[in-house]
Amino acid sequence: MNDTTIHRTGSPIRDVRIVGTGACVPERIVSNDEVGAPAGVDDAWITRKTAIRERRWAGPEQATSDLATAAARAAMKSAGITAEQLTVIAVATSTPDRPQPPTAAYVQHNLGASGTAAFDVNAVCSGTVFALSAVGSVILRRGGYALVIGADVYSRILNPADRRTVVLFGDGAGAMVLAPTTEGPSVKHVALHTFGELSGLIRVPAGGSRQPLDQAALDAGLQYFAMDGREVRRFVVEQLPQLVKGFLHEAGVEAADISHFIPHQANGIMLDEVFADLHLPRATMHKTVTHYGNTGAASIPITLDAAVREGRIRPGELVLMAGFGGGMAASFALVEW
Secondary structure, three states: OOOEOOOOOOEOOOOOEEEEEEEEOOOOEEEHHHHHHHHOOOHHHHHHHHOOOEEEOOOOOOOHHHHHHHHHHHHHHHHOOOHHHEEEEEEEOOOOOOOOOOHHHHHHHHHOOOOOEEEEEOOHHHHHHHHHHHHHHHHHHHOOEEEEEEEEEHHHHOOOOOOOOOOOEOEEEEEEEEEOOOOOOEEEEEEEEEOHHHHHHEEOOOOOOOOOOOHHHHHOOOOOOEEOHHHHHHHHHHHHHHHHHHHHHHHOOOHHHEEEEEEOOOOHHHHHHHHHHHOOOOOEEOOOHHHHOEOHHHHHHHHHHHHHHOOOOOOOOEEEEEEEEOOOEEEEEEEEO
């Protein structure tokens, strides 16, 4: 399979550190029984297929920017900084508040970060690592701190009757504060890949310039998220192990050097299968998918924040983050904690 690769060989982000993390999930807990009933499946079926037992869905008054703002505030508190110290805000999302302006503009306003550059990144579930790569060079040139936020509210674009998708997704946001400093977890290497020939595997067909969201589109249900689950699974299972192997080689580390693996939380059963094929003999795989479901671009920073808050990552250990999803895309970041 040929890929259209953004960074074919990866790249280091020298002297950029993660100095704070944070997360936010909605209060509403949605059980397997609740989400499965309209789709004609039960708790046992969902658990067997996905290892998901519950997820969080946003309330009617909550949008992506609200969750992103809360996660950002938590990360800033963790880092001990104020909005005035921010240089750039990047929000990774494929479920923005509106088609425009960027959701990051709302977050900037909510935080009172006047004068801060703010933009969105849409690489679907790989977006947070794409955003991390994008802001690294900005803060090295301009100084200050950067907010990298992954946030998605997938519950608004799910077809309640589609068991292939509706049982998988939850809503949430996770954030990281980055800084050009010599102290703290160091981002050692990143790599970004896009396989554009597979872009049809994950999609929301209507609502863009290709197909406006008119009445005909609504009647056909084209406003909903759609996924070719079998082919997506094949992409992940076949491509991820070899991409990880190449990434570690480029970064100059061995598989046995990795202590923590934080993947996109797509499907708990699939993650177990992929992790076994990665052959990371000393790594712990961190999962939040059981209680939060697939939170899109938010899943990596939510899971990272959980591991940090629980004290599971120790100084000097290597953390491998791996995103994959629509595009099709894959993204990797190596952090020395």
